[in-house]
Amino acid sequence: MTALYLPSLVRIGGGALNELPAALKQAGLSAPFIITDAFMAQSGLLDRVKALLAGAGFRSGAFPNAVPDPTVASVEAALAALKQGEYDCVIGLGGGSPIDTAKMVAVLAKHGGTPSQLKVPHVQDDAGLPIIAIPTTAGTGSEATRVTVITDEKTDEKMLCAGYAYLPHIAIVDYELTLTMPRRLTADTGLDALTHALEAYVSRLASPFTDALALAAMRRIWHALPVVCAEPSNREARAQVMQGAFEAGMAFSNASVALVHGMSRPIGAHFHVAHGLSNAMLLPEITAWSVTGAEARYATCARVMGIVSEKTDDHTACEALVIALRLRNRELDVPTPQSYGLEEGRWNDLLPLMAEQALASGSPANNPRVPAHAEIVALYRKVWA
Incomplete structure (x- = not known):
């Protein structure tokens, strides 16, 4: 017997980003919190996503300070920003690091605790907030996985955290977002x-x-x-x-x-x-x-x-x-x-x-x-x- 875990809703192909509002509505979601990094904010992509959401009647918030190889401190900062408003889902926008940050924040927002308490062999199947993954690199596959990796900056340990809770509910896979990758x-x-x-x-x-x-x-x-x-x-x-x-x-x-x-x-x-x-x-x-x-x-x-x-x-x-x-x-x-x-x-x-x-x-x-x-x-x- 094989158990399979896949994103529930997928939009794939050039221009798929424009389908984000429709996918959110299909999932019954209305108030997304976006986690991304400074580059995505400076490039204008974060503003594009926020405008896309606002144009469709969604209210959204954002944390634009995700870091490469996400740390416990960056997860805590993103979680604190999310808690300042009322949000019903988390969007990870960028490479694997913003998406991994979003995954952990989505779980902690609902269940509390710390990343170190969630590392393997612990398996986190009890879902947190719904996760929407919008990759801007073609590599990590994080938009389709039930894992996240968070670094404990005090011990230099990369903590592998796994379970159904980390699987994105929605994946927006738009190759046009990779055209400017160096x-x-x-x-x-x-x-x-x-x-x-x-x-x-x-x-x-x-x-x-x-x-x-x-x-x-x-x-x-x-x-x-x-x-x-x-x-x-x-x-x-x-x-x-x-x-x-x-x-x-x-x-x-x-x-x-x-x-x-x-x-x-x-x-x-x-x-x-x-x-x-x-x-x-x-x-x-x-x-x-x-x-x-x-x-x-x-x-x-x-x-x-x-x-x-x-x-x-x-x-x-x-x-x-x-x-x-x-x-x-x-x-x-x-x-x-x-x-x-x-x-x-x-x-x-x-x-x-x-x-x-x-x-x-x-x-x-x-x-x-x-x-x-x-x-x-x-x-x-x-x-x-």
Whole structure:
């Protein structure tokens, strides 16, 4: 038996943002509180959304100060702003960070408590305020997932919080909002989405439903991501990556992620590397280490992405997949932790703790090949340079 969790109402395609008022009315909602970041406020997108809502008769409030890798302090500030008015839902507008902030605020607004009380192994299924996700990047898939990640800035721990309560009720997936994304952000978020798809497919919790989504996402993202990095205004390629990110989000929300994500979160927490970039740094070498645990599955990934032909044997296909992932990182200028400028001494000192935190997240247990603590430390050392 497989349990599936998906957004209730989805508007997808160019111009989908204009459907926001209609979707809110369909859901019986009337007073949204918008959580976004300073960039979205300065770019004029927040004003556009507020005008769209006002024109349809909605009253709304906004918190424009969400931070990258949302912290407990930023969640508390957003929650305090929400409590100054009467709102019946929360809109996350922006990349994964504003959406993750909105998810946590929506739960705390109804149930109280703190993010640290809600981190896994706790599962928060009892819903908070309805969540509306409007992604402006094509990568995190947060608009389709029942997880949020909040950083405890006092301990540098990225707390994974999971449960039905974090699943957006409404997802507005409009690729036109990604047309102005810079190349670095496009590459990192796109590789994040590719990681979601690949890990969902090889996860020990995969199902035929998630397999179909993950394979579709891989095919789209692998072919379209280099195009959007080279031609930012290519609408068809942007649409493909956006849809792929959404499909990958639905896939990993129901099949979970694996070792790449488990190792990625501590890098983000301790060194403040963006989540998509830390995933991209890890993906080729973690895949190389993991393939023996599910050779047939990794080989299927290589075939679906067009890296090898349908007739290629599994072992050869897996070797080609790893080589292609390394070349794609080079093509998209993904740095190593060393070339990115992280401090080597601190990196080495933190390896035992980072490996411990990776294991504690639970994600490595879903990997086709499950690592011990010492093996994670060795993998961190391997990806360093």
